Amino acid sequence: MKNVDDLIESAAELAEGGLSKGEIADELNVSRETASWLVERSGRAEPPTEPEDRGKPADIHVDWSAVGRDSARLSYVSRAMADLLRKQGEEIDLTVGIEKAGAPLATMVGRELDTDLCTYAPRKHQWEEGDMENLGGSFSRNFAAIRDRECYVIDDTITSGTTMKETIAAIREQGGEPVACVVLVDKQGVEEIEGVPVYSLIQVIPVDSDE
Numbered sequence: 001m002k003n004v005d006d007l008i009e010s011a012a013e014l015a016e017g018g019l020s021k022g023e024i025a026d027e028l029n030v031s032r033e034t035a036s037w038l039v040e041r042s043g044r045a046e047p048p049t050e051p052e053d054r055g056k057p058a059d060i061h062v063d064w065s066a067v068g069r070d071s072a073r074l075s076y077v078s079r080a081m082a083d084l085l086r087k088q089g090e091e092i093d094l095t096v097g098i099e100k101a102g103a104p105l106a107t108m109v110g111r112e113l114d115t116d117l118c119t120y121a122p123r124k125h126q127w128e129e130g131d132m133e134n135l136g137g138s139f140s141r142n143f144a145a146i147r148d149r150e151c152y153v154i155d156d157t158i159t160s161g162t163t164m165k166e167t168i169a170a171i172r173e174q175g176g177e178p179v180a181c182v183v184l185v186d187k188q189g190v191e192e193i194e195g196v197p198v199y200s201l202i203q204v205i206p207v208d209s210d211e
Contacts, residue, residue: 078108
């Protein structure tokens, strides 16, 4: 994708395909607010319940499809992510991938570190508009269970940090304890979330030109 028009078109196609706005945000690596704005700008969505006159949200789109579409490149990048975690020691035997994009990365990281694999579907995948408090995420039963273990948490990007915070809370509710998180791109430049250190291959640091 080269510009905002391409993003708007992609958001419209995803919406027409039945994806929720939360899933669209996940697919395009943007915030929920940006996903809503893109879908509304396309003119193919239902009229929003909020005033149309919302400004364009401040966000950064990250397109890592050149890595994701090639298994060899995905493996190389995942090895670099795994290398960021090696300082944590060799006792950790579980890697948790945040669906959707975090799952293939977690698979490769887990293979590199010789751990079991768990996946978590965050509640934003069900989100359309309004409050998400009544929605819930879930761990897939097709993969390993938390079972009170220490673990790593893997995702592709941190946009606001909300999904990572939710995942950490969900793991702790299952008796587990996240030791470290690692992502491809961190848009917030955070060093830790809920007391868990966060590592990234790339940090995006916004610079305010007015200062």
